[in-house]
Amino acid sequence: MVRINIHRKKSGEICGIEVSGHSGYASAGNDIVCAGVSSLVFTALNSLIELGQYTDEELAVDIQKGYTSFHIPEKSIEEQTYIASIIRETTRIGFEQISESYPKNVFSEMVNLKKHEHNMANVVQEEQDYVSRVNYARRIDF
Template sequence: MITISVYKDADGKMVGFHSMGHAGFAESGHDIVCAAVSALIINTVNSIETFTSDTFELKEDEGMIDFRIISKPGNDSTLLLNSLFLGLNGIREDYGKQYIKFV
């Protein structure tokens, strides 16, 4: 199961996330849920880096990504993070809640 937690600032605005684990939908290399989640997460991080001036911390390890905006998040970063979670929720609804858990 992929476990995802959201980081919010004092105003309740999303500023990052922690993603850990593997979906277990299929064998490694054939797991479309893991691939979809990874693609959304990596694209979001790359988009925030490329298209915004926000600064962030990123930690990666096997099956784990920890991303947190450390500057005041701009509207573009907020939109990209909201878009990420829209996509993640869509995957969760389409493939089953047993593969992605929000904590």
């Protein structure tokens, strides 16, 4: 299952996205669910870089096999902030539509951060801990 965590600040603004796992809908290379999620993730990243004028470093991009995350910092230029907010919300809508269409393969949820300012490393560690627990639970034969 693909797990999508969309992190929101106290203000409601999306500040990070994490995607982990594999959908299991079909074999590698034929998995339309995985392709859809991947397309959304990389379209969002490339749009933030090209239109929002962010760098990979600013976005704290972390891409590994079966895991991608990025953090969206605030920009001082109002137009960039506006563009980034549209990209973030459009991506959220896409993730929600995929998870509604393929609920056995994709789980998407909002994660409200307790502090307005947050440490992405802590968020990533919490997510990795969760994924470890989920993977352990999958190995148990019920």
